[in-house]
Amino acid sequence: MFGDYSIGDLGSIFVMQGFAGLILFSVYVLMALGLAIIFGQMGVINMAHGEFMILGAYVTWMTSNIFQSYLPGLFSGYFFLAMILAFLASGALGMVVEWVLIRHLYKRPLDTLLATWGLSLMLQQAYRSVFGAREVGVELPQWMLGSLHVTDSIEVPINGVFVMGLTVLITISVAYVLYMSRWGRQVRAVVQNRIMAGAVGINTEKVDRYTFGLGCGIAGVAGSAFTMIGSTGPTSGQLYIVDTFLVVVFGGAASLLGTIASAFSISQTQSTLEFFMSGSMAKVLTLLAVVGILMLRPQGLFALKVRK
Amino acid sequence: MIINSRFFNRSELMGFIALAAVLFVILPLTLDVFRLNLVAKYLTYAFVAIGLVLCWGYGGILSLGQGVFFGLGGYCMAMFLKLEASSVENTKIQSTPGIPDFMDWNQITSLPLFWQPFHSLTFTVLAIILVPGLFALIIGTAMFKRRVGGTYFAIITQAVAAILTILIVGQQGYTGGINGMTDLRTLKGWDIRPDHAKIILYFVEVVLLFACIGIAQFIRLTKLGRILVAMREQEDRVRFSGYSVANFKIFAFCMAAIFAAIGGAMFALNVGFMSPSFVGIVPSIEMVIYTAVGGRMSIFGAIWGAILVNFAKTSLSESFPQLWLFGLGALFIAVVLAFPNGLSGLWADYVQPRIDRLFASRKAKTSWSENSVADGAPAE
Numbered sequence: 001m002f003g004d005y006s007i008g009d010l011g012s013i014f015v016m017q018g019f020a021g022l023i024l025f026s027v028y029v030l031m032a033l034g035l036a037i038i039f040g041q042m043g044v045i046n047m048a049h050g051e052f053m054i055l056g057a058y059v060t061w062m063t064s065n066i067f068q069s070y071l072p073g074l075f076s077g078y079f080f081l082a083m084i085l086a087f088l089a090s091g092a093l094g095m096v097v098e099w100v101l102i103r104h105l106y107k108r109p110l111d112t113l114l115a116t117w118g119l120s121l122m123l124q125q126a127y128r129s130v131f132g133a134r135e136v137g138v139e140l141p142q143w144m145l146g147s148l149h150v151t152d153s154i155e156v157p158i159n160g161v162f163v164m165g166l167t168v169l170i171t172i173s174v175a176y177v178l179y180m181s182r183w184g185r186q187v188r189a190v191v192q193n194r195i196m197a198g199a200v201g202i203n204t205e206k207v208d209r210y211t212f213g214l215g216c217g218i219a220g221v222a223g224s225a226f227t228m229i230g231s232t233g234p235t236s237g238q239l240y241i242v243d244t245f246l247v248v249v250f251g252g253a254a255s256l257l258g259t260i261a262s263a264f265s266i267s268q269t270q271s272t273l274e275f276f277m278s279g280s281m282a283k284v285l286t287l288l289a290v291v292g293i294l295m296l297r298p299q300g301l302f303a304l305k306v307r308k
Numbered sequence: 309m310i311i312n313s314r315f316f317n318r319s320e321l322m323g324f325i326a327l328a329a330v331l332f333v334i335l336p337l338t339l340d341v342f343r344l345n346l347v348a349k350y351l352t353y354a355f356v357a358i359g360l361v362l363c364w365g366y367g368g369i370l371s372l373g374q375g376v377f378f379g380l381g382g383y384c385m386a387m388f389l390k391l392e393a394s395s396v397e398n399t400k401i402q403s404t405p406g407i408p409d410f411m412d413w414n415q416i417t418s419l420p421l422f423w424q425p426f427h428s429l430t431f432t433v434l435a436i437i438l439v440p441g442l443f444a445l446i447i448g449t450a451m452f453k454r455r456v457g458g459t460y461f462a463i464i465t466q467a468v469a470a471i472l473t474i475l476i477v478g479q480q481g482y483t484g485g486i487n488g489m490t491d492l493r494t495l496k497g498w499d500i501r502p503d504h505a506k507i508i509l510y511f512v513e514v515v516l517l518f519a520c521i522g523i524a525q526f527i528r529l530t531k532l533g534r535i536l537v538a539m540r541e542q543e544d545r546v547r548f549s550g551y552s553v554a555n556f557k558i559f560a561f562c563m564a565a566i567f568a569a570i571g572g573a574m575f576a577l578n579v580g581f582m583s584p585s586f587v588g589i590v591p592s593i594e595m596v597i598y599t600a601v602g603g604r605m606s607i608f609g610a611i612w613g614a615i616l617v618n619f620a621k622t623s624l625s626e627s628f629p630q631l632w633l634f635g636l637g638a639l640f641i642a643v644v645l646a647f648p649n650g651l652s653g654l655w656a657d658y659v660q661p662r663i664d665r666l667f668a669s670r671k672a673k674t675s676w677s678e679n680s681v682a683d684g685a686p687a688e
Contacts, residue, residue, distance in 0.1 A: 045459055104645060109459050110370045111644045114600060117593055118640030125633035242470045242589060245463045280478030287471045291464060295450040298460065 013275060021271030023160045023229060026167040028263035030222030031240055032247040033174055036259045038215035039248055041191045042208065044102055045113040048120035049244065050237025052094060052216045055123070056086035056223030057232040058131055064138045076141040079224075083166075086220040094216025098209045106208075120238070127234040135233035159228045166225055170218065175256055177214075187211050243287075250290050251301055258302030266290060315525065319660055323608035324521075331514045341503040348510045348578040350618035351517055352378075355571030357599045357610035358517075358524050359564030364596070365604035366533060367560035368540030369457065373447075373465030374568045374595045376472050377440040379587030381569025383476075383483070384439060386582035387423060388432040389492035389500075390484075398493075408489070414481030423482075429496060436573045437566055444565035448558035455554070457543075466589055473588035488583025492576065500577060513574045517611070520567055524607050527563065536560055568595075597636070600643050602650050609652025616651075 031053060038046045046052075063082035067075050097119065105112045140159060147157045178184040189197040190207045198204045226232070247266055251258030266286060273282035294300070316324055335347055356374050363369045394408045402412040407419050425431045447468065451461055476483045484490070492500065499505055527533050535556055539546045547553045576582045585591065602613020617639075625632040647653050 039459075043459075045462070101641065101645070108648075110462065111648070113370070113372075113459070113462060114593075114596065115641050115644040117597075118637040118644070120637075121633045121640070122637035125630065125637070129630060238590075242466055246467050249460060249463055278478060280474050284471055284475050284478065287467055287474075291467050291471070294460075294464060295454070295456075298451075298454050298456040 014272070017271050017275045018268065019156055019160065020274075021268040022164055024271055025264050025267035026163045027222065027226060027229070027240070028244065028247050028267050029167050029171060029260055030225055031219060031244045032251070032259045032263055033171065033256070034215040034218035034222065035244050036248050036251070036256060037174075037178075037218070038212060039245070040255070040259075041187060042106075042211060042215075043109050044106070044212070045109060045116065045245075046215070047113055047117040047241060048097075048123060049116075049216075049219055050239070050241040051120045051123035051127075052090045052219040052237075053223035053226065053240070054127060054232060054234070054237040055093060056090050056220030057227045057236070058127065058136075058223075059086040059089045059220065060224040060227045061136050061138050061232060068139065076143060079141065079228075083221055083224045086224040087217040088220075090220025090223070091213040091217030094219075095209050095213040097216075098212040102212060103205065103208065124234045124238075131234070133234060135231040135236070137231040138227040140228060163225050163228055166221075170221060171256075171260065174218065178256070183207075183210070246287065246290050249300055250294060252299060255300075255302040258300055262301055315529065319656075320525075320608070322663075323606075327608055327611065328518070331517075332511075336507070336510070341506055344510055345506050345578060346622060347615070348506070348513055349575065350615045351513055351611075352571040352575040352578065353595060353598055353618060354517060354611040354614040355520060355574070356564075356568040356595045357602060357614045358520050358607055359567030360596060360599040361604060361607050361610045362524055362527060362536075362567075363560040363564035364599065365606075365610075366528065366536040366540065367557060368536075369557055369561055370462045370596070371465045371561065371564065372462045372589070372592050372596065373469040374564065375587045375589070375592035376465070376469050377444065377565040377568035378572040378575070378591070378595070379472065379476075379582070379584070380440040380443065381436045381572030382576045382582040382586065383489070383572075384426070384432055384435045384569075385573035385576035386489040386492060387426040388429060389495060389576065390489045391423065391426055392495070393491060393493040408484070409491070410484045410487070410489075411481055416481045420482055436569050440565045440569035441562050444562045445558065448561040449554075452554040452557040452561075457557070466592070469587065469589050469592045473584045476584040476587060484583075486584060488581055488585070489576075490581045490583075492580050495577070501580065506578070509574075509578050513578060516570060516574065520570065521607055521611075524563075524567075528607075532556070532559070597640055597643075600650055601639065603652030603655075605649055606652035606656075609650055609655070612651060 031049070034052070035046065035049050038044050038049070060079070060082040063085055064075075064078055067078040071078075101115055101119065102112060105115060143158070145158065176184075178187065186197070186202050186207050189200075189202060190204050190211075194204055197207075223232070223237075226236075230236075243266075247263045248259055250266065251260070251262035269289065270282055270286040273285055276282075277285075331351075336344060339347065356378055360371070360374060363371060390408045394406065396406040399405045399407070399409065399412070402409065404412055404417045407416065411419075426435070447465070451457070451464065456464070477486050479485070494500060500509065535546060535551060539551075539553055539556060543553055572582075572586070575586065598614040598617050599610045600613070601617050602611065603609030617636075621632065621636070624635060643650055649656070
């Protein structure tokens with residue numbers, strides 16, 4: 001399979017496919033970050049996570065339409081406002097959902113899976129009724145189009161670079177919030193020992209609500225970033241949900257570093273394989289490898305050592 | 309009476325008689341063949357639901373990959389039927405006669421090796437049981453021996469469902485791709501498409517369903533069933549008592565897989581095609597929904613759940629396609645939040661006590677002996 005290519009070509013192939021993998025990696029990381037907080041920290045299986053992401057994508061789409069019609073002069077910068085709005089919309093919906101639904105189910109993790117699946121069906125239908133069944137695409141501002149020429153045979157699209165930069169930024173801020181801020185310490189305290197955390201005066205219910213909201217908000221930002229590389233439809237979220245769960249489980253549920261490492265290895269494997277075989281076989285082989293490794297090492301790549 | 313009172317208690321016996329009356333007498337007499345065939349389609353999910361009651365309700369193992377086993381069983385059956393439908397006379401317009409049409413469209417010129425044994429009906433029937441059973445054994449052994457359970461197991465079975473769907477859709481030449489295997493015609497020369505064949509197939513399916521109910525009820529009542537429940541409640545204590553928890557879980561999971569596969573095979577026969585849209589994540593979760601709505605702790609409840617949810621799906625999605633997904637989602641949230649034991653839980657809480665009281669008062673009126681009053685008092 002390598003015979004037809006010269007060494008230089010192969011190098012370019014790996015760089016280009018590697019770059020395509022990096023974009024996939026960014027989407028995985030952004031989606032998995034929110035899920036890692038909700039599933040890893042809180043133990044809630046949120047099957048509606050993809051729908052929170054799509055909400056962010058629709059918010060971005062609406063913002064771009066509003067800017068196009070009313071503020072065409074500021075169009076090049078709409079994206080930054082859209083991202084903040086996406087974060088707020090998904091986060092607010094997440095907090096409502098936590099209050100109405102999730103807080104009754106913390107002791108029954110398998111039931112959260114079923115209830116959030118029901119929620120995801122309702123959200124999908126809501127999107128279909130409001131925005132229509134057709135996929136919508138966002139028009140990118142001028143400066144995000146085009147690509148950078150690195151060498152003769154290697155080209156790097158600018159929107160991809162932007163998404164990656166965004167991913168790095170969001171990952172660092174999430175890590176900062178969780179590990180450095182007072183609120184992050186409260187979150188981790190509640191996760192490690194809910195009763196003791198309550199005993200020292202942490203309002204655990206409030207922490208739960210904001211944690212869930214944060215996870216959903218990050219999903220909204222992921223959806224916002226997603227509009228730059230693909231179009232959005234009512235059921236787009238479902239396509240990614242299984243992959244994302246695998247990323248989180250493969251990385252070791254409670255570890256942010258593990259999530260990033262596993263998103264990287266899964267996306268790189270998949271996009272490199274995609275060049276040599278059909279996309280579906282590449283996906284099958286990647287998922288099989290992940291499931292196989294998980295059978296040998298159920299705790300995932302990076303596991304916290306906890307005594308149960 | 310053949311069914312002695314130890315095998316079914318009184319309320320289960322009533323459930324059994326009610327289900328038998330509806331499926332054997334009322335529905336065949338009142339519905340036309342088209343609707344009866346739809347019921348046959350719903351009942352294929354009832355097989356899956358029985359398996360889920362055993363493995364989820366009793367064993368506490370939530371599998372989100374039952375569609376995999378449903379699909380494996382269905383595809384085994386469909387491969388046999390497809391081979392019979394693709395005889396040399398039927399396919400003489402193809403460039404390679406004697407192979408299924410979708411292979412010909414994908415430039416495959418000879419029957420692949422793994423298709424060859426499906427010329428034999430005996431092999432097919434064995435494969436319907438053994439292929440999903442062995443597959444479940446492998447997954448179950450790999451997972452439960454390493455004490456992986458709960459949410460992780462659910463996510464991994466879901467991933468397996470995703471993998472199998474992508475594989476079937478991607479390997480169009482070998483599996484029929486997204487369209488699946490269509491145009492299934494005869495079973496050993498017997499045409500499965502006309503109305504009288506559909507009625508016969510319906511009754512075959514109902515008989516099989518009751519056989520599965522019997523097996524599941526038997527498992528529930530033996531020591532095995534009690535260990536499953538004990539395991540669900542306090543896994544560690546069962547392990548410390550000297551039982552191999554993993555083996556019991558593997559057994560429950562394999563039984564659920566085999567029930568699902570029988571349902572899948574009946575699906576291929578009754579509906580006349582099989583496609584990856586019954587294998588993936590969405591159908592797998594829907595199968596869990598049927599069980600949850602009917603009641604994860606009750607075999608009869610789960611069967612009613614499968615029939616009623618599917619009936620609602622067909623009638624609502626025909627007339628109000630938009631409302632259906634809202635309704636299904638809301639139903640699901642309501643079941644989880646408000647009545648986790650589903651319809652059978654509602655029945656046991658609200659209807660059963662009234663019936664018991666009715667029996668009690670009638671008995672009290674007819675005979676005043678102390679014994680019968682004591683017997684008729686609402687127990688349980």
